Amino acid sequence: MNDLMSHAPPAFLKEGTNPYPELYRRDYAAQSPAYTPIYKTSVLRSPRNALLSIDHTVSETTGPVFGHNELGMLDNDLILNYAKGGEAIGPRIIVHGYVLDENGRGLSNTLVEFWQANAGGRYRHKNDTYLAPIDPNFGGCGRTLTDENGYYYFRTIRPGPYPWRNYVNSWRPAHIHFSLFGNAFAQRLITQMYFEGDPLIKVCPIIKTIPDEEAINRLIAPLDLNASVPDDTMAYRFDMVLRGRRSTLFENRLEGN
Amino acid sequence: MSVKYLKETASQTAGPYVHIGLAPHQAGFDIFQNNFDNNLVGATTRGAQIIIEGRVFDGSGSLVRDALIEAWQANADGRYNHPGDRQKQGSIDPNFRGWGRACTDFETGIFRFYTVKPGCVAGREGKVQAPHINLWIVARGINMGLNTRLYFADEEKANEADPILRGIELKKRRETLIAKPSQKDGKTVYSFDIVIQGENETVFFDV
Numbered sequence: 094m095n096d097l098m099s100h101a102p103p104a105f106l107k108e109g110t111n112p113y114p115e116l117y118r119r120d121y122a123a124q125s126p127a128y129t130p131i132y133k134t135s136v137l138r139s140p141r142n143a144l145l146s147i148d149h150t151v152s153e154t155t156g157p158v159f160g161h162n163e164l165g166m167l168d169n170d171l172i173l174n175y176a177k178g179g180e181a182i183g184p185r186i187i188v189h190g191y192v193l194d195e196n197g198r199g200l201s202n203t204l205v206e207f208w209q210a211n212a213g214g215r216y217r218h219k220n221d222t223y224l225a226p227i228d229p230n231f232g233g234c235g236r237t238l239t240d241e242n243g244y245y246y247f248r249t250i251r252p253g254p255y256p257w258r259n260y261v262n263s264w265r266p267a268h269i270h271f272s273l274f275g276n277a278f279a280q281r282l283i284t285q286m287y288f289e290g291d292p293l294i295k296v297c298p299i300i301k302t303i304p305d306e307e308a309i310n311r312l313i314a315p316l317d318l319n320a321s322v323p324d325d326t327m328a329y330r331f332d333m334v335l336r337g338r339r340s341t342l343f344e345n346r347l348e349g350n
Numbered sequence: 351m352s353v354k355y356l357k358e359t360a361s362q363t364a365g366p367y368v369h370i371g372l373a374p375h376q377a378g379f380d381i382f383q384n385n386f387d388n389n390l391v392g393a394t395t396r397g398a399q400i401i402i403e404g405r406v407f408d409g410s411g412s413l414v415r416d417a418l419i420e421a422w423q424a425n426a427d428g429r430y431n432h433p434g435d436r437q438k439q440g441s442i443d444p445n446f447r448g449w450g451r452a453c454t455d456f457e458t459g460i461f462r463f464y465t466v467k468p469g470c471v472a473g474r475e476g477k478v479q480a481p482h483i484n485l486w487i488v489a490r491g492i493n494m495g496l497n498t499r500l501y502f503a504d505e506e507k508a509n510e511a512d513p514i515l516r517g518i519e520l521k522k523r524r525e526t527l528i529a530k531p532s533q534k535d536g537k538t539v540y541s542f543d544i545v546i547q548g549e550n551e552t553v554f555f556d557v
Contacts, residue, residue, distance in 0.1 A: 123360060142553070147555050285365075
């Protein structure tokens, strides 16, 4: 316990500098507020106090780094990565696109994770009791790292819609969940991708929590026939944007002096 | 005319089945060879090993049993394992990424991290930040991940000088970010409950 006791900050700490620039402030006008009664679960799971805005330090401008050696060969192929003698059932699709920052630059080597229901709208999860059957050959999750341009892709089956208890007769549109890291912990983001033309998008309470129509449209992936594999797999294009970094022109350094 | 930037993608809730993608073992199946988890340390990680243990509560005082929490922290020298950390103190520990993820247990609601106690980290304008762990919380019902920080009760002096803690106007609310140590089976355990809403609501940050 002794070595855990308080120690005075070392003097040389003050010499530290961190030129890794701050991130742009979040535009909350294009993000769901925490309290959104239309999505009932948010009522008790939303802070009542305002978020405290803090200037960025090295704690916010850095984040975890992942390597290719941490991922398996099939991690980006949901048709095969849980195959137990067969293949996942459902329309075969490729999902691909770029992870960009607000400056339009691709974010390279950043971890992208995704998960989804099977073609019948059932999740492989011990808490999901929907009557649609589990697909024995479909796990429903995967992950990949973006390339040097921020490009990512994976193969899966198109997930089905499913009912959930928000209102009676609430149905989630078909969707794929995405988890993104960027290169700073303050860029950390989870979102959902929807499919062009799905009539459930317009009536989904979770989507309606987003106050900005353009922001909603950016979550809807269009069909991308050019990227489809003829006679084999359709493709959908989904680009995602994480917060940008400021340029360092005339910048006061975050740390040091 | 305004300057054109791309807009950050809208956040959406991680939902009740977040475990499938980010912690499949908790969802109830095994799919990846390599799983990301709540153990941040290896056999050779430098520093004092500690356990963080806590629960998450909603506005009715009920346990949130389906939350996922991620930790991002500096190593024992106060260095982040990232090229953007240009601090001069100490060194990067190749055996410590400084990141992990934990789930609240479906029954008990408890989450745990196995890690090391971080060192002090440079703040802005030559100030020093007390040892802290950055936390990010997602769950069903949370539209956008909640950011907070865990500080250590036995770092009283450093906490007193910490610019972020000092920025919390109501002193009482600073207490919501302080983890308290105890000894369990010869290990140092810091208890840190997160209250999403209500009395003793945790301070969350717009980072």
